[in-house]
Amino acid sequence: AQTVTQSQPEMSVQEAETVTLSCTYDTSESDYYLFWYKQPPSRQMILVIRQEAYKQQNATENRFSVNFQKAAKSFSLKISDSQLGDAAMYFCAYRGTNAGKSTFGDGTTLTVKP
């Protein structure tokens, strides 16, 4: 079974600074997708960024980018120029070929300090 590990239960960053959230996963599949979702205090889950495992190029969405290391099974999220609105819980998720099931990590709570 796939597992997703987020080793940082809590992180904090100063406004306008950069922060990196870690995620590792375990799988025997070669084709899969990885996602980062954001859950603000409203608890509405929102997709932040998505990475296809077969693509070597790291995905980027505005201030959000990933560092995808397939051999190391690592998928970290970098948030640049952090804003107060980035404060939320961030979940890493894995979705494999049996795509009816997504596996989520336990989340990292990000605090942004003004």
Next chain:
Amino acid sequence: DGGITQSPKYLFRKEGQNVTLSCEQNLNHDAMYWYRQDPGQGLRLIYYSQIVNDFQKGDIAEGYSVSREKKESFPLTVTSAQKNPTAFYLCASSIATGSYYEQYFGPGTRLTVT
């Protein structure tokens, strides 16, 4: 506007009672999902449905039941057999269950059983 509706936002029940959580989507998505979220934990899959009149158990299906009689609706019943039903429940949908497709989430229902 397209989206996913979950009602009610807060639900209170007495122990021993069954309760049904509503989930409706107008995104014309084939796939729908139910997740449970407990404090400090990630999302755990309860049930998912790839198409009308078909659904599969997720990782923690015991004590829960679902139906999928209409494409837009996927209600979840929490039965009295569920030993720890108090939790936050999230409904999601996606275009299909292919691994590429992101999931869109509803606002969630907080269920408290006393």
